[in-house]
Amino acid sequence: MERELPTVNIEGTDFFVDVIKNELKEKGNPQNRMSIKNMLYVGDGYRFQYDMTINNFLPFGASMALGNNNHSKEIKIPNLVELDPIGMAKKYNRTIEEISGKTDFELTIKPGSPIDLRWNKKILPTLDIAGHTFYVDLVMDKLRPKDDFKSKGIDLSEIREYYDRYYQAYIIPYNPKTREFQEVGIRTITELPKEIIVIKFPHLSELDNVGWNIKYGFGPGHLIKEDTLQLHFKARTLPWKETNIPENIKLNLEEQKLEQKEKIEAKKLSDIFPEQKKGRKM
Template sequence: MTLLTDYEILGVSYLVDVDRDMLLLVEDPEIGLSFKNMHYTDTHYLLKYNRLSPVDGDNSKVNPGQIVDVPIPHKVILNPVAMARKYGVTVEALKGRTDYDVMVDQDLLNQRINGKLPEISIAGSDFIYDIKLNALLPKDKIGGNLMIGPDVYLSEDEMHYTFLYNPVKREIVHYDRNMVEFSAGVFMAKIPNQLRLDPYGMIEKLGLHVKDTLVKFPIQKSMTAQLTPLSELYFFKALVLKNRERLIVSDKWISNRTSEKNKTTKKVKKKNKGNRL
């Protein structure tokens, strides 16, 4: 069960939910403020708070006078019990430590700094992600690279890549908009986006703030792709059904046209027979 503590911002009450990484509005715990939308510093998180809206939103169109900077304590201060449970330490061990100290695995970070590239398992096969090539390289060097290219799509929340994948051939499959059946052995694969696959690589590539990025997207010890049969996904079930219906209509149209053409041909032949001698 999630352990929650209370925190107040300018008279508005929130629940500190470490598991969801959010400050949840007490009046409606389904919404609130995400720590990922705050800027991390060594002493606090900096929140751009909209005084007229107590939840996350697009502040770009808001009157600047409505926005105030609010320092939010680290989660080890706000909810030490939940943080201790989540990261497998005692509450006593959290004293004097920052969120960065607790949330970021320094061994994994040092390994990445020294050149160890992140790995992800896809259907039992291990791949190495090379951010410079923007590709997944087979660890056993059998088969080709999986390029993050035209057949790989960014999810709506921009947190994942999705692509059609054949685990036997270990290759990305081209998406056919006219498909009328589910290809045997092809699955929808879902993997983290670049920032979650290789946060340190993105820090180097884009010059991002090191601690702010790693607190929000810690380096993972292991990652596994999610594979789903196409027949279980509504989008592909609807697509196949639509294409089959279109094909049936097309076949009927062709059949009717052929039948009409044959009838016309017969009439013409009769007319061309002329009178018998």
């Protein structure tokens, strides 16, 4: 005998919870369905905009900003494991006891996968910079050099302005000896710095997708694909020709020459028209 599906009531309308098809189906109108995939997963449940006139998602393009929102409402439903623990246990081949206290996101995690290591084992992602390993630590808001307690590492608050939206990456000057971010005087530099290199690495949301979601309040699985999630990255050291530093050096040298030329011209004029000293008044 087929098990009767549990229901969830949304603004006075009962919906069957079908965890196998991953959808809600209106009890009195089986053709009216809402896919769980079209809802925003926020860790402790799912959020979506609901239109009470059609008992379904608010149609795309319908604006609540116009004031005509008396028929729509933001809805939040619990995790499916709470709505239908029997169905979820069967779906993931677990016992009720094994899924008790877990979220839908946690049930999808494969043991030993990168998500398992990051979410359950709390292992931080790493970034290789010029041969040295850094921990991507969003809680401390920095890239921490492994086994180097003398270095303060790279403070993420100091490099926010160095994110290049065109390349979708951070491009920063870096000192390999101190293992720290080190600014370059762009307006004064006249030769290539010997102690500095320029490195390029992805946005923090890519370096630590799970940590980024936690820190900024997204659902734990937001934009995460288990088969593509990485826990180790490598920064690219850019050749000088791929940076704006050579061009700035050229401009600064030209400006220095111009200033020097102006000084020489001013000196010539002062020699031709020396400042006359005023004598004492009678």
